[in-house]
Amino acid sequence: MRKKIVAGNWKMNKSLSQGLQLIDEIIAATSDLPSNSVLKIIAPPYTHLASVSEKLKSVTGFAVAAQNCHHMPNGAFTGEVSAEMIKSTGANYVIIGHSERRQYFGENDTLLAQKVNVALANNLIPIFCIGENGDERKTNQHLEVVKKQLKEALFHLTPIDFSKLVIAYEPVWAIGTGVTATSHQAQGMHNYIRSEINKKYGKDISENTSILYGGSCNPQNAQELFACLDVDGGLIGGASLKTTDFVSIINSFAN
Numbered sequence: 145m146r147k148k149i150v151a152g153n154w155k156m157n158k159s160l161s162q163g164l165q166l167i168d169e170i171i172a173a174t175s176d177l178p179s180n181s182v183l184k185i186i187a188p189p190y191t192h193l194a195s196v197s198e199k200l201k202s203v204t205g206f207a208v209a210a211q212n213c214h215h216m217p218n219g220a221f222t223g224e225v226s227a228e229m230i231k232s233t234g235a236n237y238v239i240i241g242h243s244e245r246r247q248y249f250g251e252n253d254t255l256l257a258q259k260v261n262v263a264l265a266n267n268l269i270p271i272f273c274i275g276e277n278g279d280e281r282k283t284n285q286h287l288e289v290v291k292k293q294l295k296e297a298l299f300h301l302t303p304i305d306f307s308k309l310v311i312a313y314e315p316v317w318a319i320g321t322g323v324t325a326t327s328h329q330a331q332g333m334h335n336y337i338r339s340e341i342n343k344k345y346g347k348d349i350s351e352n353t354s355i356l357y358g359g360s361c362n363p364q365n366a367q368e369l370f371a372c373l374d375v376d377g378g379l380i381g382g383a384s385l386k387t388t389d390f391v392s393i394i395n396s397f398a399n
């Protein structure tokens with residue numbers, strides 16, 4: 145059975161002390177939940193990874209993700225962080241291909257395929273982000289766009305490697321805008337992504353791949369989105385920075 149996951153992508157927010165306080169509050173507020181009901185992933189900035197991992201290592205039901213990694217294993221890349229370094233902090237996941245990386249840092253699917261490879265080689269699980277922008281949705285190209293992203297960044301993987309991944313569908317027009325995909329739009333796309341995975345890797349792998357939704361997910365809309373058959377959780381930005389909102393989204397699975 146595929147994992148239910150709620151992941152908080154803090155982006156470039158929170159000092160170390162603020163971040164650790166937020167984690168303490170989230171741990172306290174989720175202590176009553178059965179630990180295996182929803183996997184909670186925290187994706188803080190690089191600088192906080194070791195401290196956050198240390199804090200969460202004895203708390204069941206939590207994992208830690210980086211927000212990015214470099215595409216080369218090591219070398220003269222001043223200011224960059226490798227997958228091996230991330231793994232050495234205790235983190236087990238890495239977000240790859242976020243639309244902000246694609247948009248502001250010019251990352252394309254050829255580069256992202258290399259990041260996925262280096263992450264897997266270091267036993268990090270990629271949370272791979274895909275999604276169309278507003279124009280692509282308006283002109284009805286969203287399915288083609290997502291298909292191309294899957295094909296170019298992920299479909300070179302062996303079935304064993306692909307089965308380790310988590311996918312996040314994040315329509316760019318919904319990120320940080322307050323405009324959420326409707327449950328109909330989310331389910332339609334998630335079902336399409338699963339069908340493309342099925343075509344390439346077969347039913348077993350497609351049925352076991354967790355596909356998260358991201359983009360203005362909040363306590364008001366999470367329950368309806370998570371009720372969709374092919375939505376296995378969320379990748380949460382803004383609402384992951386507030387304990388009550390993030391915990392309320394996590395609880396959406398329990399209600």
Ligand code: 13P
Pocket residue numbers: 153242314318319320321322358359360361379380381382383
């Ligand atoms: P928001 O939840 O702030 O829209 O951000 C979503 C996101 O980009 C998560 O990676």
